[in-house]
Amino acid sequence: MALDVAWAVRWVRLTAGLVTEHRAYLTELDRQIGDNDHGENLYRGYTAVVARLDALEGPPAQVGDVLKLVATTLMSTVGGAAGPLYGTAYLRAAKVTGLDELDAGAVVAMLEAGLEGIVARGKAVPGEKTMVDAWSPAVAAAQAACVEGVDPVVVLEAAATAAEEGAVATDPMVATKGRASYLGERSAGHRDPGAASSALLVRAAHTAAVDGA
Amino acid sequence: MALDVAWAVRWVRLTAGLVTEHRAYLTELDRQIGDNDHGENLYRGYTAVVARLDALEGPPAQVGDVLKLVATTLMSTVGGAAGPLYGTAYLRAAKVTGLDELDAGAVVAMLEAGLEGIVARGKAVPGEKTMVDAWSPAVAAAQAACVEGVDPVVVLEAAATAAEEGAVATDPMVATKGRASYLGERSAGHRDPGAASSALLVRAAHTAAVDGA
Amino acid sequence: MKKLINDPATVVDESVEGFGWAHADLVTVHRDPLYVVRADAPVEGKVGLVSGGGSGHEPLHAGFVGPGMLDAAVPGAMFTSPTPDSIAPATLAASSGRGVLHIVKNYTGDVLNFETAAELADAEGVEVRTVIVNDDVAVQDSLYTAGRRGVAGTVAVEKIAGAAADRGDDLASVASIAERVNANVRSMGVALSACIVPHAGNPSFDLTDDEIEIGIGIHGEPGRRRIPMASADEITEMLTTPVLDDLGLGGGEQVLLFVNGMGGTPLSELYVVYRKARHLVEARGAMVARSLVGNYVTSLEMQGASVTVLRLDAELMALWDAPVHTAALRW
Amino acid sequence: MKKLINDPATVVDESVEGFGWAHADLVTVHRDPLYVVRADAPVEGKVGLVSGGGSGHEPLHAGFVGPGMLDAAVPGAMFTSPTPDSIAPATLAASSGRGVLHIVKNYTGDVLNFETAAELADAEGVEVRTVIVNDDVAVQDSLYTAGRRGVAGTVAVEKIAGAAADRGDDLASVASIAERVNANVRSMGVALSACIVPHAGNPSFDLTDDEIEIGIGIHGEPGRRRIPMASADEITEMLTTPVLDDLGLGGGEQVLLFVNGMGGTPLSELYVVYRKARHLVEARGAMVARSLVGNYVTSLEMQGASVTVLRLDAELMALWDAPVHTAALRW
Ligand SMILES: Nc1ncnc2c1ncn2[C@@H]1O[C@H](COP(=O)(O)OP(=O)(O)O)[C@@H](O)[C@H]1O
Ligand SMILES: Nc1ncnc2c1ncn2[C@@H]1O[C@H](COP(=O)(O)OP(=O)(O)O)[C@@H](O)[C@H]1O
Ligand SMILES: [Mg+2]
Ligand SMILES: [Mg+2]
């Protein structure tokens, strides 16, 4: 199956649901090595996103329109580091998804664009204990899964699993970007909150695709 | 026996010892219904008294000289309510003890003068849950015990016991003077710190007399 | 207990010493006996203003020494009134011959010690008048208590009396202005947590996680009653309504609204309280003409706040607005 | 958690609303998007100064809006950088045509959001320069971190840049003065207790009764290391020595010594810290020419303090001394 605008809306709503469900968990991760607000920041942002989706007159035309709405909403409501980073990720992803439907290749392009956006803003490379450590393996896994004629669900499944593993893999890392870097060695032994929320986000994309199948 | 200047010095040093010993207890009483400092205030004061006694070139001439030294030292080091109240008590007591020795009658006069001093400054009457509730029964008991030819030790024993009972009797009282009065009914069920310290002070007078016998 | 101190026995001395160095342009610190006096004291031709009380309420009182406010402040031990042997020399140091006003918060200890000090100063030929500040409406039935306490309203008394002295009023006039402020100011406070006096090392009272004390004083004394935790607006109403009632504030009147922090409450929360208190004042048809929000009369690190309302007339307002230059209040 | 708030979701709005009412002579509060701007903004002929950041550090930044300091401040959610859609309008509101300086504390979130806002303002024809404040010496090895944090030194940058703008400097000059302050200011902080962010409801880190965190930031982040509780003098030495070393302070130099409270520490203790820090500065043969002691850059109700030293030259001293009229800083 291909992923259409309804999928995009499902994806975003599912992400909002997961963020709400894991709000306290994400904040607690941020309490350990940050400033105790990551879940709260995303909850505020995705609540606004859902409100704007609900307020739309008609449904958006294309996947990219949905992602652009998410981008601008997160940028103007999340704040902190995650706001501009996720905002830019969605903005770049929106640019390459001005399409009626996404096939497997378009899904890969979308994820690549999201990662590029995060790196362009935050300048982090893999291993610095940031959301990049979820996104980067997700993109690599998506690229590897993207063979001729493959169902985009398969690509998203690979990406989601890789993002989850990437988030777990941040546990032993010593942060060198973001707020956790101030802790130096003390940042090891904790999961990066942004990597954890990124894993939720990619998993939601997959679940939304499965739900629509 | 009669009570001389050596007794007075013993009395004051014993009081200082009891205050030091009960410093935390008196402060805790004051924490319950006051501002958590009564033991500390008296400890500061009597430490200074002992230091001044130690620094004296020769011994004071008369009982009154000792009490005057205590009075001025407490006034200048204790502060709070207890400083002026005890200071005035000792000052008035000093005035009627410009004597080489105190017989039973002089002991009664000394206690009366002390109580007068406290009342003159603090305007409290018995039953208001203040140090007056220790001093007032002490004076009454001393007066009652003061029969022709009685040993002043007997008078002090009666006074000390009455002061202790008086302090215990403040437990159910509702304070209407001092800081505890702000608590209204909530002041009941706690011992007045000033009454408790007054009981120590009168008991020390008795012990000092027994020690010298 | 964790505190940024070296020793409970020396904390007041060290703190006042640091204060003196930090504000050497404004004040001189006299050691032994300890008092803080204007660097240019005595100021010729001006009635002297002296206040003092237990330490632990900073910036009160030393933070209010300077042009337009106090001439001298006498810090006692933590939460303990200073003794006459420091108050009297401070009084002499503040005296330029036109007399000295003692501004005393109404606590037995402060009243008694200042009383003796006034006698001592009088014996040295300095005329002393005393105003007793008693703005705390939490203390009801003053027949059955030591009377209302002096709390945050003290700042208004010191500021306005200071301005009156500055414009050259004589001692009787400065005292009567101070009395007028006291007659028109009311306060009430709440504690969300107790403070810890350094020498004691334990909280001054015990509060569970869902209780607060309404009607607290500023010495870590427990309050008038203990109630379950409530919202800022509800608490502010519990503080402000008795203040306004007791003041008998009517429509059309102008007030100074002062929200004072007890030390451990963030400034952001004080503005939340101010917001509601202002609603309540305005709901009576009165007008908030002047405002003050901050930690001015504290109880060490206690969490909590008090609401103070001062009824203003044109003269009091002008005196409030008059220039002041102290460590803690300046305009 | 007990706080004088109504709802974690509305606390910032209500607090800033109260702030606006209390200081209506100085500021105007713009709602939706939320920012605080000088009542007389934009000030003709003057470079505009805009700062902002997460709430919870009050009086920073809104308390520094007014003549001689900031033209606008943008409060974010608690401890969360504001978003470009509030920073950009605040920037426009502060602009009188001579350009706007963004003063940004060095945190990833603040830097990114101000960056975007600057682009948006630029698109509206307002020239923006940015100075990133990074005075916190607790963050070592900035190669392996997001770089030094901006902490209490921000007050000095805002004050001095504000004075430069006031005397008519152009944007490049104001930016270069701000950079010079930043290059010459260093800070380091300690926490005795953690703060509680309203929406989280639990302490931002866990400290036992005999531990403290050295090298904390101002967002409730844990510090660089945890050590056993120590005396004020010992702690002050742990804060001041790295600051002086990093600054390379030498004999004969003049400094501003600034002891900043984190919110929950009594003022009296800050002066105890000041006293020792001053000893340490003077022990290097340097001179404390100016002082500031108080709660200016806070972390809600956190107990703790930071020591900031700014190396002064004649120009910086004159700009520090220049008149300022804001809610929190005034002379
Ligand atoms: N430079 C960066 N590049 C990529 N991700 C980053 C960077 N800095 C921070 N992050 C991510 O942002 C997350 C924190 O987000 P959040 O708590 O919302 O913001 P803040 O740190 O401003 O409070 C971190 O867990 C990390 O994944
Ligand atoms: N008006 C008064 N008359 C007699 N005693 C009083 C009066 N006011 C207070 N006291 C006594 O003083 C005691 C408190 O002393 P202390 O704690 O040292 O002073 P403060 O209350 O100033 O902290 C009370 O327990 C009470 O016995
Ligand atoms: Mg965070
Ligand atoms: Mg007491």
Ligand SMILES: [Mg+2]
């Ligand atoms: Mg006391």
Ligand SMILES: [Mg+2]
């Ligand atoms: Mg944050």
